[in-house]
Amino acid sequence: xxxxxxxxxxxxxxxxxxxxxxxxxxxxxxxxxxxxxxxxxxxxxxxxxxxxxxxxxxxxxxxxxxxxxxxxxxxxxxxxxxxxxxxxxxxxxxxxxxxxxxxxxxxxxxxxx
Amino acid sequence: xxxxxxxxxxxxxxxxxxxxxxxxxxxxxxxxxxxxxxxxxxxxxxxxxxxxxxxxxxxxxxxxxxxxxxxxxxxxxxxxxxxxxxxxxxxxxxxxxxxxxxxxxxxxxxxx
Numbered sequence: 001x002x003x004x005x006x007x008x009x010x011x012x013x014x015x016x017x018x019x020x021x022x023x024x025x026x027x028x029x030x031x032x033x034x035x036x037x038x039x040x041x042x043x044x045x046x047x048x049x050x051x052x053x054x055x056x057x058x059x060x061x062x063x064x065x066x067x068x069x070x071x072x073x074x075x076x077x078x079x080x081x082x083x084x085x086x087x088x089x090x091x092x093x094x095x096x097x098x099x100x101x102x103x104x105x106x107x108x109x110x111x112x113x
Numbered sequence: 114x115x116x117x118x119x120x121x122x123x124x125x126x127x128x129x130x131x132x133x134x135x136x137x138x139x140x141x142x143x144x145x146x147x148x149x150x151x152x153x154x155x156x157x158x159x160x161x162x163x164x165x166x167x168x169x170x171x172x173x174x175x176x177x178x179x180x181x182x183x184x185x186x187x188x189x190x191x192x193x194x195x196x197x198x199x200x201x202x203x204x205x206x207x208x209x210x211x212x213x214x215x216x217x218x219x220x221x222x223x224x225x
Binding site: 096100101 | 144147162204213214217
């Protein structure tokens with residue numbers, strides 16, 4: 001299994017540009033989520049999904065959209081990039097909720113100038 | 114969401130045991146206690162989790178207080194590769210998604 005994969009690894013955007021961060025998992029996990037981590041901080045939840053076609057907002061959803069058309073993929077869209085969105089983005093998946101371990105991807109380091 | 118409290122940092126010597134404490138006095142009956150660690154420039158890595166009973170796996174042991182208001186992650190013999198930020202997190206069970214709320218974590222330094 002490749003586990004959780006994320007592309008790209010690094011990205012630089014100009015303010016106002018849009019882009020999609022890709023996330024895929026090959027473990028047939030129902031639960032997937034996106035987190036951001038700012039320098040020296042813990043992770044904060046952006047959006048999550050409990051299955052194909054079902055998404056919900058996390059702690060910091062503004063400026064981001066998600067969709068879940070398949071079990072495997074959970075892309076994160078930045079609608080109009082802002083410098084405040086400069087961060088490292090992690091995708092995660094798990095088989096279920098509270099009693100399940102989450103598997104994290106390697107992260108995408110995004111810089112918005 | 115129930116919160117956890119951890120020391121900002123701890124130090125250990127290589128090959129010695131390490132006990133990382135976590136307080137979670139507002140834990141609810143359906144909250145699982147999870148531990149993750151994050152090495153520099155990497156994504157978080159699952160370490161262990163439990164509900165009521167102590168748990169052991171190949172990486173560590175988790176000791177949960179009888180009242181569940183605190184827990185301790187035990188690394189039996191620390192190595193240099195165990196130097197990381199360790200996060201103690203409560204994850205809701207039941208039918209909810211069970212989001213992970215990350216705090217600041219404990220920075221573990223391991224001395225050779």
